[in-house]
Amino acid sequence: MKHRRFNLPGLAVFAALLLLWEVSSHSNPNLQSYFPPPSEVMSVLFRLAFARELLGHLVDTLERFLGGYLLAAAIAVSLGVCLGYFRLAHSFFDLLIELLRPMPSVAIIPVAILLLGIGDAMMIGVTVYACAWPILINTIDGVRSIDRTLIDTGRTFGLGRMRILREIALPAAAPYIMTGLRVSLPIALILVTTSEMVVGGSGLGYFILDEERSFRTKEMFAGIAVVALLGYALNRLFVALENRMLAWHRGITAKGTP
Amino acid sequence: MKAQAPILQVENLSKSYRQAGGESTRAIENISFTVNVGEFVSLVGPSGCGKTTLLMSIAGLIAPSAGRVTVKGAAVNGPPRDLVLVFQEYNKSLFAWRTVLGNVLFGLEAKGRSPLDAEAKGRWLIGLVGLEGFERHYPWELSGGMQQRVAIARALAYEPQVLLMDEPFGSVDAMTRLELEDGLLKLWKELGTTILFVTHDIEEAIYLSDRIYVLGRRPSRVIHAVDVRLERPRNQLTTRADPDFMKLRNEIYRRTAGEARNEA
Numbered sequence: 152m153k154h155r156r157f158n159l160p161g162l163a164v165f166a167a168l169l170l171l172w173e174v175s176s177h178s179n180p181n182l183q184s185y186f187p188p189p190s191e192v193m194s195v196l197f198r199l200a201f202a203r204e205l206l207g208h209l210v211d212t213l214e215r216f217l218g219g220y221l222l223a224a225a226i227a228v229s230l231g232v233c234l235g236y237f238r239l240a241h242s243f244f245d246l247l248i249e250l251l252r253p254m255p256s257v258a259i260i261p262v263a264i265l266l267l268g269i270g271d272a273m274m275i276g277v278t279v280y281a282c283a284w285p286i287l288i289n290t291i292d293g294v295r296s297i298d299r300t301l302i303d304t305g306r307t308f309g310l311g312r313m314r315i316l317r318e319i320a321l322p323a324a325a326p327y328i329m330t331g332l333r334v335s336l337p338i339a340l341i342l343v344t345t346s347e348m349v350v351g352g353s354g355l356g357y358f359i360l361d362e363e364r365s366f367r368t369k370e371m372f373a374g375i376a377v378v379a380l381l382g383y384a385l386n387r388l389f390v391a392l393e394n395r396m397l398a399w400h401r402g403i404t405a406k407g408t409p
Numbered sequence: 410m411k412a413q414a415p416i417l418q419v420e421n422l423s424k425s426y427r428q429a430g431g432e433s434t435r436a437i438e439n440i441s442f443t444v445n446v447g448e449f450v451s452l453v454g455p456s457g458c459g460k461t462t463l464l465m466s467i468a469g470l471i472a473p474s475a476g477r478v479t480v481k482g483a484a485v486n487g488p489p490r491d492l493v494l495v496f497q498e499y500n501k502s503l504f505a506w507r508t509v510l511g512n513v514l515f516g517l518e519a520k521g522r523s524p525l526d527a528e529a530k531g532r533w534l535i536g537l538v539g540l541e542g543f544e545r546h547y548p549w550e551l552s553g554g555m556q557q558r559v560a561i562a563r564a565l566a567y568e569p570q571v572l573l574m575d576e577p578f579g580s581v582d583a584m585t586r587l588e589l590e591d592g593l594l595k596l597w598k599e600l601g602t603t604i605l606f607v608t609h610d611i612e613e614a615i616y617l618s619d620r621i622y623v624l625g626r627r628p629s630r631v632i633h634a635v636d637v638r639l640e641r642p643r644n645q646l647t648t649r650a651d652p653d654f655m656k657l658r659n660e661i662y663r664r665t666a667g668e669a670r671n672e673a
Contacts, residue, residue: 300501303470307494308519308567318515322506399506403549 187369196373205358209377212343212354215271216385219278220339227283228321228328231290236312236320241291252288256281256338257345269350278342285338286331293327294320326400329393336389340382355381414482415443416603417467417492417571422476423628424462435628436462439476442622442631444571444605449597451606451614454624455665460607463629464575467605468494480571493569497576499557503548509535509559510544516566534562537596554585558592565596571603578613587645590617594643611661615654616643623664633664 169189176188199205234241260277267273301323305315321328347356355378362371394401422440425433436459444450454460466473469488478485480492493516496502504512513531522530535544538558540551548556557577564572578586594617597604608614614621615637623633635657639648648654 298501300496300498301504303465303494304496304502306470306488307468307492308516309488309490310519319504322504325506399547399549402547403505 184366185368187372192369192372192376195369196376199370199373205373205377208353208355208358208374209381212347212356212378212381215274215278215343215347215354216339218271219275219343220282220335222275223279223282223335223339224286224332226279227286227331228290231287231328231331232294232316232320232324234287235291235294235324236316248284248287252284256284256342260346260349263346264350269352273350274343274346274354277346278339281342282335282339285334286328289327289331289334290324293324296327297323326397329397333386333389333393336385337382340378340385344378416446416481417444417605418479419443419463419467420477420479422463422466422478423474424459424466424471425474437466438628438630440624440629440631441476442634444603446570447601447603448619449594449604449606449617451608451618451621452624453608453611453614453621453661453665454629455626456609458624458626459629460609460624461575463624464494464573464605464607468492468573470494491570492573493564493567493571494573494575495557495560495564495577497579499553499560499577499580500548502560503556503563505548507547508544509540509546509548509551512548512559513562513566516563520567531566534566535559537565537599538562539592552585554581554589557581557589561593561596565600565602569602571605574604574606576607576609579608586613591645593617594641598642611658611665612649612654615639615657615661616645616648621661623661625665633661635661 172186173188173190176183176186196205234244256277259280260273263273263277263280267276297320301319302315305319310318343354344356344359347354348360351357351361355374359371359374359378362368362374420441423435423438425435427433440463442450452460452463462471465471467478467485469478469485469492472486480489483489504515507515510528510531513534514527517527517530532544535541538561540555540558540562543551543555548559551559557580561577578589581589590613593604596602606614606617618637621635621637622631623635624630625632637657639651639653639657
């Protein structure tokens with residue numbers, strides 16, 4: 152199927168909802184203080200963007216997001232490749248993973264505050280923790296599903312275990328790893344904004360909550376819009392990157408389905 | 410003279426597998442044979458006779474229960490440096506994330522060659538297996554026969570002195586198979602690599618080999634050894650029509666069929 156540049160029906164639904172919000176907000180003054188019309192939110196957004204206050208929060212959030220996400224990726228991919236490849240190691244950690252994984256990660260925020268204080272270290276820490284699980288699980292699955300013949304191919308060419316891990320297991324598991332990374336992307340954003348709301352100071356999460364407490368709902372919605380756009384942009388960026396890196400894999404899957 | 414010593418020696422090799430119930434089944438038993446430098450030797454036997462187990466043991470990928478394998482006089486306990494195995498399942502053995510050239514270059518990288526002359530060598534090998542122009546293609550874009558050629562080129566890039574091939578043409582169609590057989594003989598003549606070839610196809614073994622070892626049913630043993638003295642270069646039409654070819658085929662067939670009868 153050809154990829155369309157603009158999803159017209161989707162845009163129409165989105166525009167219709169904004170219009171409905173706009174109209175109902177104008178027609179009901181009581182509602183207006185909680186749900187200011189989108190047009191006013193937009194104008195506040197522009198004003199804030201040029202006042203550089205919001206921009207500062209955006210940069211802080213982005214930094215925490217990137218720090219946590221990339222650190223989680225590095226840790227979880229290397230650990231996952233090892234746990235997937237060495238059966239014995241996996242049996243040691245299997246139970247621990249199954250116990251910790253289903254726990255909602257925000258529950259460790261208080262623990263992280265005790266351990267790491269209320270600064271960037273804590274916010275990045277909980278982000279790493281939450282993001283690591285989907286990447287870890289998918290990487291382990293990916294490496295375990297590698298065909299024996301592929302590993303034996305590396306061995307007959309005289310490769311040692313570490314080279315097999317790096318040059319064969321890692322690329323062979325790449326489609327799984329990318330799935331894990333894609334799942335973690337919104338999780339990272341959730342954890343960063345949530346912890347910013349909890350410990351305050353700076354960042355979009357802090358900004359949204361702070362404006363709400365000061366009853367500046369237009370500013371609050373402007374902050375929410377920025378977080379939404381950030382999540383959307385990051386996801387688009389990721390998909391573009393994934394398509395480039397896994398071009399070989401897309402070919403195989405496309406061939407498999409008529 | 411040193412050159413007279415066999416490059417590959419298999420002595421009393423046995424392999425048993427332990428099953429779930431604690432019982433062990435014997436896959437191969439007391440197999441001995443030798444392969445000389447530059448020879449094309451085939452192992453022929455019925456499906457499921459333990460040919461793959463034998464080849465995996467020779468390649469150092471599994472440890473035998475008893476006996477030993479020596480390559481150039483050194484005992485095998487792990488994948489030997491001068492030997493490489495080509496698998497039947499090329500689609501599982503090729504690296505899907507690497508192009509044709511990338512797969513072939515892997516053989517050179519594994520050997521530790523400098524990247525500068527590696528690319529030229531890789532392209533030369535790709536030309537040698539008849540895949541010129543497909544360097545930038547991914548394996549899934551090629552037919553089965555072409556994929557197996559990539560796997561062979563990758564193995565040759567490693568410059569093995571002994572090439573082990575486990576039913577390499579078992580999953581391609583009959584026409585492609587004949588082409589691949591002739592291609593392999595051409596490579597063998599050009600590079601002088603010693604080849605140990607496993608197949609269940611008696612005619613394929615005769616067509617390719619200098620010598621054939623016939624394996625019996627499980628637990629597999631060598632039940633017969635035949636020298637093939639058919640003229641080279643061989644030809645799919647004239648060689649296969651040669652009366653000596655027929656005689657060899659009948660001889661080997663009778664041996665394997667007789668084996669089956671004795672067992673019944």
